Amino acid sequence: MAEQEKLILVTNDDGITSPGIRALIEAVRPLGRVVVVAPDSPQSGMGHAITIGVPLRLNQVEIFEGIEAWQCSGTPVDCVKLARDKILGRKPDICVSGINHGANHSINVIYSGTMSAAMEAAIEGIPSAGFSFLEYDYKADFSLPAKVAREVTERMLQNNLPAGTLFNVNIPIVEEKDFKGLKICRQADAKWVEEFDERRDPHGKKYYWLTGEFKNRDVGEDTDVWALENNYASLVPVQFDLTNYKLKKELEEKWKDL
Template sequence: MAKPLILVSNDDGITAPGIRMLVEVAMRIGEVVVVAPDSPQSGMGHAITIGNTLRLDKSIAFADLGVEAYECSGTPADCVKLAKYYVLKDRTPDLVVSGINHGSNSSISVLYSGTMSAAIEAAIEGLPAIGFSLCDYGHDADFSHIPDYVEQIIRQALEHKIPSNTTLNVNFPKKSNEPIKGIKVCRQAHAKWQEEFDERLDPNNRRYFWMTGSFVNFDKGEDTDEWALVNNYISVVPCQYDLTAHHAIVRLNEWNF
């Protein structure tokens, strides 16, 4: 039986330790092709490059592993589009994996996440896809506790098939002295970022801002990704790209249009 073809992307850039870990795990399972941003793209959400040009070059980032890799000047969503329509063309990947992100993409962060935008873009293209993130923002984040779980989730996705028009948002607890308790299928917690703007003056006395914020979870449910992560479980949330609030259609049909 032919090995499955696994496309790997991310948003921290092709040289991030997280994508290397993901490539190494994917190589245990299948043939791997990497198309990833040539520089960090965190917080890019589902941005795409329109009105501007894109670069795509062969990359030596995974030459030591013998893996075919390309680096792209665009966003994670651009990378998946270029991979599908230009790099792979007639080769259809059996799975697209994105990450492993340095930092959480649970609950509302899924919207801001470049990692998840690569997975969602793949789902739009009809490809099974998973985004992986570790709740540790450091460039030197410790991924050592998760590779076997990443492998398990990838193998399960290949065996059981990801439900159509959905993609998986997988988040891992930060490494701690507590062992991971297991994997939980969850819903996205109702939460948001409470922002603060740190106002400063540049050397020319012109005002600028740093956005900082703290995460606020409004959701007391024990079936959420936040609950799972706080309790040292790996969270798996199936995500869809149909944003329609179907329950609200009835309400809006009462308006005077």
């Protein structure tokens, strides 16, 4: 008997009409049956938000030839939850999210809707990966990111990885001849130094735009930021047990009198 065809859930946070998700679909469609469930509008910066206060809409759309696709009014995490409960019928073999227009390395994993969608699937025990391309441009050339996404997805499907496996993959802006390949990394200790741009509306009232500068305070050569600066694509295995075991141990000593 032939092996069962792999079921691949594709989602993102830039919205179902973004070029990045189209590139990802094309990259992984040779590997199994692809089903797309993605937001109907851009959801960047949504983190692990879920929709509680308003009901969700879900509509089938025909925008990818030969591919079952649904758009959802909610967040990337909502998309994964709805896909699992209302669309797929069985647990998918993998969930891939992206390809995001813009970086999600280092601390950005926490703000990223792309990664939150993948994390939601991983919590469900589905091996998952988020892919992000450092190029923000809508018209970016996705051929290198697509190759990387294809290779990672194929490896994930072939390997027997632990339940809850979750990868954060970022792809640099680099010509293919200079690309050095994929590097397994840790999350760089970096952060955003925020400045809000203060303006006044036509009625004289203040409002603020979030803006900021990215600061890498990590000099390690095993980080995702280092890899990307050196023409590698970075792959960080991500966990969702957020317990700080080191500090836990320290406190158990220090706060014995609790």
